Amino acid sequence: MRRHARFLVVCALPLLGAMQLAGCSLASDPGSVTRTYYIAADDVTWDYVPGSVDQISGLPYTDTAYYRSVKPRPVSTRYVKTLYREYADSSFTTLKPRPPEWEHLGFLGPVIRGVVGDTIRVVFRNNGTHPYSVHPHGVFYRKDSEGAPYVDGTQGPDRADDGVPPGGTHTYTWLVPERAGPGPMDGSSIIWMYHSHVDEIRDVNSGLLGPLIVTARGKARRDGSPVDVDRELVTAFVQVHEEESWSAADNLPRDAESAGIPNPHQLQNIYPWFVQFSINGYTHGALPLRALTVRKGQRVRWYVFASTNDFDGHSPHWHGNTVLVNQMRTDVINLPTMGMLVADMVPDDIGTWLYHCHISLHLAAGMQARYAVVP
Numbered sequence: 001m002r003r004h005a006r007f008l009v010v011c012a013l014p015l016l017g018a019m020q021l022a023g024c025s026l027a028s029d030p031g032s033v034t035r036t037y038y039i040a041a042d043d044v045t046w047d048y049v050p051g052s053v054d055q056i057s058g059l060p061y062t063d064t065a066y067y068r069s070v071k072p073r074p075v076s077t078r079y080v081k082t083l084y085r086e087y088a089d090s091s092f093t094t095l096k097p098r099p100p101e102w103e104h105l106g107f108l109g110p111v112i113r114g115v116v117g118d119t120i121r122v123v124f125r126n127n128g129t130h131p132y133s134v135h136p137h138g139v140f141y142r143k144d145s146e147g148a149p150y151v152d153g154t155q156g157p158d159r160a161d162d163g164v165p166p167g168g169t170h171t172y173t174w175l176v177p178e179r180a181g182p183g184p185m186d187g188s189s190i191i192w193m194y195h196s197h198v199d200e201i202r203d204v205n206s207g208l209l210g211p212l213i214v215t216a217r218g219k220a221r222r223d224g225s226p227v228d229v230d231r232e233l234v235t236a237f238v239q240v241h242e243e244e245s246w247s248a249a250d251n252l253p254r255d256a257e258s259a260g261i262p263n264p265h266q267l268q269n270i271y272p273w274f275v276q277f278s279i280n281g282y283t284h285g286a287l288p289l290r291a292l293t294v295r296k297g298q299r300v301r302w303y304v305f306a307s308t309n310d311f312d313g314h315s316p317h318w319h320g321n322t323v324l325v326n327q328m329r330t331d332v333i334n335l336p337t338m339g340m341l342v343a344d345m346v347p348d349d350i351g352t353w354l355y356h357c358h359i360s361l362h363l364a365a366g367m368q369a370r371y372a373v374v375p
């Protein structure tokens, strides 16, 4: 009942269903649209270092010890992950091709967009083997579209979003009111994220997270991108704990001791062996350089976020060029666990440049990429 009262305040109209709700709360904005995404959770094999070449050193990949005292670990860079993937329609038979400008997203889910005033619909199919959800940050959701199970006094349809069972489908409906868009200190667009939140730690370490970009009303192109930005890039500094993944039993060595690998279930053994310090699921420079190539003088907007684990706070650093964050100039930003930031760059320095986490242990463990500025 409280839910209804809340919406009456928003809409001053009776509750008539999600679409009508969106319509009534946005009736004053004739330009607003409903953006629908078909997203599945799929089990796929992911390689943190495709090609087995360390692109930072230029040498064959042998892994970098997390601590210098630890020997290179004889474990694979290939893991079964559960990832959000975008499909063409509700049949979930055809993957929607990822355009070249978003190749750099790596293992992240697709970009979900909204402009202030819009409604976002995510038709979610769970092709995995555990219950999963889509929990968004920032946007306005009712209890049937939050994607997190906990004791909140709800029941029936309001719990269908909590955890979509394997083989199940649920439609999440999110509104994009003013408070989901850029604030007074923000530019024309901001970054939120979405992730599965049934077993938050295991779901996210399995790979279920992605970006959600909201653009201010009146500052968006038809596709929702900000009019004053030439190139958008999303980079997530994700410290993946493979021992916390739902696929850990398949991914990690079954007979660790005989393989000379410490027991992955003992805490002191986890860091040097089973944590992947990635940017969008790539380590040791494996994020394709072509995918992070921008032009001199372009207005480049970097959306940056971090993941969920202990000490999953990072210090992204750009070599070669500087950025503006909340109108302040820097080249290192402070990203807390699950933090989200926007950094605007107008590159003036042509070349291939390092882009890495400046926390020394993360840097040593491969949380590095390169970006290029071309004429």
Ligand SMILES: [Cu+2]
Binding pocket: 237, 313, 314, 315, 357, 358, 359, 362, 363, 367
């Ligand atoms: Cu870091």
